[in-house]
Amino acid sequence: MATNSVSRLLTHPNGQTTHVIIDDYTDPWGEPETIMLQGGFGRHGRLWYHWVPALARRYRVVRRDPRGHGGSSAPAPNAHAHAPAYRYDLATMLAELVDTLDQLGLPRVHFVGESTSGMLAAALAATAPGRLRSVVLRATPTHLPPAALELFAFGHADWPTACRTLGARGWAEQLARRPGTAGGAPGDDPRARRWWLDQWGRSSGEALACYASFLATLDIRPLLGQIPVPVLVLAPARSAAVGLDAQRAMAARIPGATLAVIDGPGHEIYWDAAAECLAALGHFLDRLGEEEEEEEEEEEGKEQE
Numbered sequence: 001m002a003t004n005s006v007s008r009l010l011t012h013p014n015g016q017t018t019h020v021i022i023d024d025y026t027d028p029w030g031e032p033e034t035i036m037l038q039g040g041f042g043r044h045g046r047l048w049y050h051w052v053p054a055l056a057r058r059y060r061v062v063r064r065d066p067r068g069h070g071g072s073s074a075p076a077p078n079a080h081a082h083a084p085a086y087r088y089d090l091a092t093m094l095a096e097l098v099d100t101l102d103q104l105g106l107p108r109v110h111f112v113g114e115s116t117s118g119m120l121a122a123a124l125a126a127t128a129p130g131r132l133r134s135v136v137l138r139a140t141p142t143h144l145p146p147a148a149l150e151l152f153a154f155g156h157a158d159w160p161t162a163c164r165t166l167g168a169r170g171w172a173e174q175l176a177r178r179p180g181t182a183g184g185a186p187g188d189d190p191r192a193r194r195w196w197l198d199q200w201g202r203s204s205g206e207a208l209a210c211y212a213s214f215l216a217t218l219d220i221r222p223l224l225g226q227i228p229v230p231v232l233v234l235a236p237a238r239s240a241a242v243g244l245d246a247q248r249a250m251a252a253r254i255p256g257a258t259l260a261v262i263d264g265p266g267h268e269i270y271w272d273a274a275a276e277c278l279a280a281l282g283h284f285l286d287r288l289g290e291e292e293e294e295e296e297e298e299e300e301g302k303e304q305e
Contacts, residue, residue: 004056009071010103012096016086019071020100021045023052023061033133034060034106039270040115040139041215042172042200042208044070048270054278062109064100066117067093068207070199077206088214094124101131110285112136114270115241116144119220122254125231126223134288135227136281138234139267141242142250143219148241151178152212159216160209168208172200180240180266224253231257232284234277239267258284 005023026032037048045063055061068074075086110133113121118140125135154174156162175181231254235247251259260280264273
């Protein structure tokens with residue numbers, strides 16, 4: 001891997017490890033802002049490869065694998081005296097996110113949370129806003145209603161059972177067959193489809209099952225009104241998992257949030273509508289930069305009076 005792209009494995013105080021890829025093609029003498037990208041369920045940092053060229057010349061990019069995904073460790077399912085049970089809860093996930101930033105020496109970042117990782121980004125913005133310059137919620141649900149949980153079960157007893165029975169790759173194959181979900185993500189090229197499924201297969205069915213159990217109970221609705229940082233909502237127009245009306249309602253509950261509707265074929269617009277997402281993100285970040293410059297000029301003017 002080139003020196004401008006570095007893979008790191010971070011160990012948290014609870015013993016779990018988080019895999020990140022850091023891409024930095026900015027000028028060596030500069031002080032770039034950082035964008036952290038984290039994919040949704042089953043998706044890890046390598047699946048964001050096509051976002052890097054558009055972002056890494058201007059920003060330091062951190063691609064983070066969620067717990068039990070890709071190169072991040074999956075907690076042992078059974079606890080024993082020397083390894084107490086891992087707590088799959090919001091507090092644990094947020095603590096690991098903050099520790100990731102601490103270990104990388106990043107006081108503040110722009111956090112792009114894709115799908116269910118957007119739920120974590122929103123929760124972090126509400127509870128630790130000082131660590132974030134902005135938040136981008138891409139196809140993010142506020143919670144997973146019964147219809148979504150039934151969809152993700154694919155005829156099995158529940159979502160976690162489907163993950164354990166089908167395995168990560170098999171679960172992704174089922175997902176790709178459902179219109180409005182990930183159907184357009186692999187594309188028509190069989191090589192792309194094989195690579196896409198291989199990336200899902202880097203996680204285990206058991207790890208995804210444990211993460212699914214956590215997500216099934218997560219609800220960020222009480223936190224939305226407490227988010228003080230700038231927020232961009234990238235809402236897919238045709239997601240079977242997160243309806244557009246629900247995205248509009250979520251954006252309306254976040255103070256000052258910006259909504260951009262992305263006209264992609266399904267849920268995974270980070271893949272099949274990447275250009276549109278990146279354009280909306282660039283416009284959002286440019287506007288934030290202009291507003292920050294205006295605020296700095298106003299402060300300088302007050303000091304000179």
